[in-house]
Structures are given as C-alpha cells and as structure tokens.
Amino acid sequence: MTGIPDLAAIEAMDAADPLRTMRDRFDLPDDLIYLDGNSLGVASKAAYGEIEKAAREEWGQGLIRSWNTAGWFDMPVELGDRIGRLIGAAPGQTVVADTTSINIYKALHAAMGLRPGRNVIVAEGGSFPTDLYMAEGVASTRPGTVLRLEGVDAPTIEDLIDEEVAVVLVNHVNYKSGELRDMAVLTEKAQAAGALVVWDLCHTAGALPVDLDGSNVDFAVGCSYKYLNGGPGAPAFIYVAKRHLADAQQPLSGWWAHARPFAFEQGFAADAGIRRFQCGTQGILSMRALKGALDIWDQVEMAVLRQKSIALTDLFILLVESRCGGHGLTLESPRDSSRRGSQVSFEHENAYAVMQALIERGVIGDFRAPATIRFGFTPLYTRFRDVWQAVEILEDILRTGAWKDARFAVKSAVT
Numbered sequence: 001m002t003g004i005p006d007l008a009a010i011e012a013m014d015a016a017d018p019l020r021t022m023r024d025r026f027d028l029p030d031d032l033i034y035l036d037g038n039s040l041g042v043a044s045k046a047a048y049g050e051i052e053k054a055a056r057e058e059w060g061q062g063l064i065r066s067w068n069t070a071g072w073f074d075m076p077v078e079l080g081d082r083i084g085r086l087i088g089a090a091p092g093q094t095v096v097a098d099t100t101s102i103n104i105y106k107a108l109h110a111a112m113g114l115r116p117g118r119n120v121i122v123a124e125g126g127s128f129p130t131d132l133y134m135a136e137g138v139a140s141t142r143p144g145t146v147l148r149l150e151g152v153d154a155p156t157i158e159d160l161i162d163e164e165v166a167v168v169l170v171n172h173v174n175y176k177s178g179e180l181r182d183m184a185v186l187t188e189k190a191q192a193a194g195a196l197v198v199w200d201l202c203h204t205a206g207a208l209p210v211d212l213d214g215s216n217v218d219f220a221v222g223c224s225y226k227y228l229n230g231g232p233g234a235p236a237f238i239y240v241a242k243r244h245l246a247d248a249q250q251p252l253s254g255w256w257a258h259a260r261p262f263a264f265e266q267g268f269a270a271d272a273g274i275r276r277f278q279c280g281t282q283g284i285l286s287m288r289a290l291k292g293a294l295d296i297w298d299q300v301e302m303a304v305l306r307q308k309s310i311a312l313t314d315l316f317i318l319l320v321e322s323r324c325g326g327h328g329l330t331l332e333s334p335r336d337s338s339r340r341g342s343q344v345s346f347e348h349e350n351a352y353a354v355m356q357a358l359i360e361r362g363v364i365g366d367f368r369a370p371a372t373i374r375f376g377f378t379p380l381y382t383r384f385r386d387v388w389q390a391v392e393i394l395e396d397i398l399r400t401g402a403w404k405d406a407r408f409a410v411k412s413a414v415t
C-alpha cells in the first residue's frame with residue numbers, strides 16, 4: 001500500500017478479501033461496526049442452530065440418553081481437538097472445560113508438581129489480572145511459593161528465569177497493548193533453565209496462528225468467547241503436551257478426570273489422557289454454541305486469517321494517525337505487525353468518554369483502565385470499510401469534542 005487509500009481503494013480491498021463471505025454466517029447488523037470481538041465474539045447462525053437442537057431435541061426429547069446418543073460426554077475432547085488444529089496441537093492434548101482462570105490454576109499446579117524442589121512462579125506485572133490472581137491462589141496453597149513479576153522484580157521476563165523457577169506463566173498477546181511474544185524463543189529459554197511454560201492464548205486462539213507442538217510448549221490455556229465466538233461465558237480450553245500427560249496432576253480431581261467415572265469407585269485414579277484435566281459436568285448448552293462456532297472455524301485457514309488481520313490493523317493505524325493527528329491519541333500497540341496481535345490500542349487522556357461516544361455512534365470497542373481505547377479486529381466478520389467508517393466517526397468525535405458531553409462520563413460496571 002502506498003500513500004493513504006481512499007474509499008474506492010478500500011472497497012476494492014473488501015472485494016478481493018478471500019474471507020468476505022464469512023460475515024454472512026454471523027448475526028451482525030449491517031450498520032454496526034463491531035470492534036470488540038476480542039472481548040465477546042459475535043453470534044453465528046451455526047451457534048443458534050446448535051443451541052436450538054441441543055435444547056429442543058437432545059435435552060427436550062432425548063433427555064438423559066443424550067449423554068450417549070448425542071455425544072455429550074465426549075464433546076469436551078472432540079471440541080478440544082478442533083481448537084487444537086487452530087493452535088498447532090495434535091489431537092489428544094486439548095480439552096474444553098471450565099474457565100480460563102480455573103485452567104490456569106490446574107496448569108500451574110500441574111507444572112509445579114512436575115518441578116519438585118523449585119518454588120518460583122514467574123509472570124508478568126502487566127498480565128491480564130486474573131492470571132496473577134490465580135497464581136496468588138496457587139501460591140496460597142503451596143507454602144514457600146514465590147511469585148516473581150516482570151516489570152516489578154526485573155524489567156523483562158527473561159531476566160527472571162533461573163534454576164529456582166518451576167513455571168513461567170505468560171500471555172501470548174497482551175490484552176491491553178496487543179503486544180505479541182515470541183512463543184518458541186521464550187519457551188526454549190525457560191526450558192533451558194529447567195522451567196516449564198504455561199501460555200495464555202486468550203487473545204491468540206482465533207486471532208493468529210500458533211504452533212504449540214512445534215514450539216515445544218508445555219501447557220496452554222485460553223478462552224473461547226473472544227475471537228473463537230463461542231458465546232458469553234463459553235467454556236475455556238487447556239492444552240497439555242503429550243510428554244507430560246502421564247505425570248501431570250491437577251488438584252481439581254473431580255469425577256470427569258477419573259479413569260473410570262462410571263465405575264463409581266471410592267478413590268481417585270486419573271484418566272491416562274487429557275481427560276484428567278476436566279473436573280465435573282460441563283454446561284452442554286454453552287458447549288453446543290461453541291460447537292456451532294467451530295463449524296465455521298473448521299473452514300478457516302489461519303495463515304489467511306492472519307494476513308487479513310494484519311491488513312486490517314495496519315489500515316486502522318494508518319488512517320487514525322493520518323486523520324486524527326493533533327487530537328491527543330498515542331499508539332499503544334506495536335507498530336510492527338509481526339509483534340502485534342489482532343487489536344490496536346491508543347491512549348487518550350479521556351479514553352473512557354471517547355469510547356462511550358464511539359459506542360453511541362455505533363462503533364463498539366472498549367476501554368481499559370486507566371487510559372486505553374482498544375479495538376479488536378476479527379477477520380471473519382470485519383470489513384475494510386468498517387475500518388474506514390470507524391475512523392470517520394472517531395475523527396468527528398475528536399474534532400467536534402462530542403465526547404465531552406456529561407453523559408459519556410457515567411461509568412458502568414463492565415467496561
């Protein structure tokens with residue numbers, strides 16, 4: 001791209017987009033510019049179909065029989081393998097269960113159990129907070145555990161890794177800035193010191209390709225309600241490398257993790273495979289919405305998705321900087337697309353009010369404290385002309401000072 005594209009050039013980009021027909025599969029009003037699929041992905045017609053079928057036929061008519069006849073029991077591992085394809089995990093290492101927070105708890109405990117004699121968890125000061133809260137929770141049940149944080153105890157995560165470290169918990173894409181870490185390099189560095197790594201893929205799965213097996217990752221977790229479009233509160237996933245499965249123990253040893261759940265034995269005996277990372281009965285209706293969403297993902301080539309994601313985010317940065325200069329916006333995301341996930345963040349002194357004004361005008365992004373406006377770009381249903389239109393509206397709000405209206409300063413519980 002040379003210079004700044006005009007609307008005709010942008011329409012040509014949409015016409016040439018190999019993913020352009022994907023939007024039709026989603027239930028998204030034509031005039032809504034939804035740049036928040038990194039918080040809650042859009043509903044798909046396939047998801048509606050699955051929920052309806054699961055409720056009316058399988059629950060309504062099949063009742064208890066559906067655990068066998070509709071494949072409910074095996075769904076967590078089946079869907080896990082389908083997510084596995086998107087994150088470079090061969091079958092048998094990924095299971096859909098619980099929430100990301102709970103899966104962080106399981107993974108950290110399992111990793112520490114695999115590294116007896118080491119008592120340090122390394123994480124990022126700038127991590128998504130629940131990761132740190134869960135690490136604190138793990139530390140509280142394992143006396144002597146020490147938490148070392150990047151940005152607090154040393155400037156970079158690499159500086160914190162030594163032979164006392166059991167596990168490094170790290171976000172692949174930072175939720176706020178969108179900064180992307182080099183998975184293979186950091187994994188190797190941690191493993192060279194004898195530590196294990198847990199990668200949090202919440203802003204990766206469905207956003208960009210990764211190769212967990214190829215990067216020799218130990219553990220990974222992630223949610224399915226963001227880029228994967230699984231629905232509000234959809235179940236999360238956890239990946240455990242095959243080489244660890246026999247020895248990795250997680251503490252939430254519920255009956256779904258048992259080798260023979262329906263033998264109703266008295267003592268716990270873990271399943272030999274990835275099922276040992278389940279705990280109890282899962283929300284099947286939620287799982288079915290995710291199944292619908294994955295029917296779409298099964299047809300997506302992640303390299304093609306990444307190419308469009310980079311084009312969308314590059315275009316957004318170019319247009320904002322060329323059209324909204326002088327209005328107090330500072331790019332917070334890496335400018336280099338190879339170091340950026342599928343989102344763009346800007347800092348602004350009045351970020352909250354600016355975002356509220358955008359939302360009222362039909363451009364939905366979100367605000368992250370203290371001063372970030374964040375825009376997620378989801379290549380399956382975001383068009384290049386949405387990017388153009390979003391910048392038009394942003395420029396108007398900033399130039400006219402429309403965000404200064406008092407109603408945009410009122411804070412809701414969820415931002």
Ligand SMILES: *Cc1c(COP(=O)(O)O)cnc(C)c1O
Pocket residue numbers: 099100101102128130131171175200202203223236
């Ligand atoms: C969204 C997100 C979570 C969310 O955790 P839940 O248990 O699903 O609420 C965790 N970690 C990161 C990095 C996230 O972006």
